[in-house]
Amino acid sequence: xxQGEEDPQxxxxxxxxxxxxxxSYKTSINNLQWYRQNSGRGLVHLILIRSNEREKHSGRLRxxxxxxxxxxxxxxxxxxxxxxxxxxxxxxxxNEKLTFGTGTRLTIIP
Amino acid sequence: xxxxxxxxxxxxxxxxxxxxxxxEQNLNHDAMYWYRQDPGQGLRLIYYSQIVNDFQKGxxxxxxxxxxxxxxxFPLTVTSAQKNPTAFYLCASTGRFYGYxxxxxxxxxxx
Numbered sequence: 665x666x667q668g669e670e671d672p673q674x675x676x677x678x679x680x681x682x683x684x685x686x687x688s689y690k691t692s693i694n695n696l697q698w699y700r701q702n703s704g705r706g707l708v709h710l711i712l713i714r715s716n717e718r719e720k721h722s723g724r725l726r727x728x729x730x731x732x733x734x735x736x737x738x739x740x741x742x743x744x745x746x747x748x749x750x751x752x753x754x755x756x757x758x759n760e761k762l763t764f765g766t767g768t769r770l771t772i773i774p
Numbered sequence: 775x776x777x778x779x780x781x782x783x784x785x786x787x788x789x790x791x792x793x794x795x796x797x798e799q800n801l802n803h804d805a806m807y808w809y810r811q812d813p814g815q816g817l818r819l820i821y822y823s824q825i826v827n828d829f830q831k832g833x834x835x836x837x838x839x840x841x842x843x844x845x846x847x848f849p850l851t852v853t854s855a856q857k858n859p860t861a862f863y864l865c866a867s868t869g870r871f872y873g874y875x876x877x878x879x880x881x882x883x884x885x
Contacts, residue, residue, distance in 0.1 A: 697873050704881075706780075706864055707817075709873030752816060760805055760824065760868060761832075764817040 676771040683740040685768040687753030694758035780877035797865035806848040811862040
């Protein structure tokens with residue numbers, strides 16, 4: 665079953681612009697994680713935010729979590745061509761078993 | 775250099791044939807997972823193991839089998855009972871309270 669749903673499904677922006685993608689989920693969580701997947705490759709862990717946290721930063725990444733709305737957002741600032749990839753949110757209900765969303769395909773136009 | 779190794783990268787299966795996908799990690803992680811990814815889709819959990827000699831079914835376990843005889847290894851067998859096995863298979867592992875580490879995947883095609 666898909667716990668998370670990303671929005672939009674696809675996003676194209678100019679290099680240097682900021683990219684924002686959103687994730688909604690259905691049940692209570694212990695933490696929420698974001699992953700990046702380049703075409704035909706495995707997923708790479710980007711950032712983890714716990715249910716008692718509201719915002720977290722890592723380099724050009726900013727993640728927010730609103731547990732009352734059961735939603736999260738991932739902001740990538742000053743985008744680069746190398747950021748072109750699919751981005752997935754994943755939720756952990758506390759059993760270390762992640763449920764992934766359907767992903768946002770991000771294209772950065774040089 | 776720690777990580778997860780999946781092999782082979784590409785695998786072709788004939789009708790009625792069982793095939794086994796390898797997943798090995800040297801991260802000393804207790805938990806390991808197998809996911810299936812179809813084109814343009816998210817990941818669906820097949821099986822997971824949180825300790826040696828124990829594993830649990832995920833959301834789409836039918837037609838698959840696993841074993842966990844060693845902490846480092848979690849092979850997945852795609853049996854002939856899996857009628858639509860063509861997909862990208864991803865193995866992952868995790869230590870506690872951290873994100874997953876993924877392998878580079880095996881692309882399985884039925885011929």
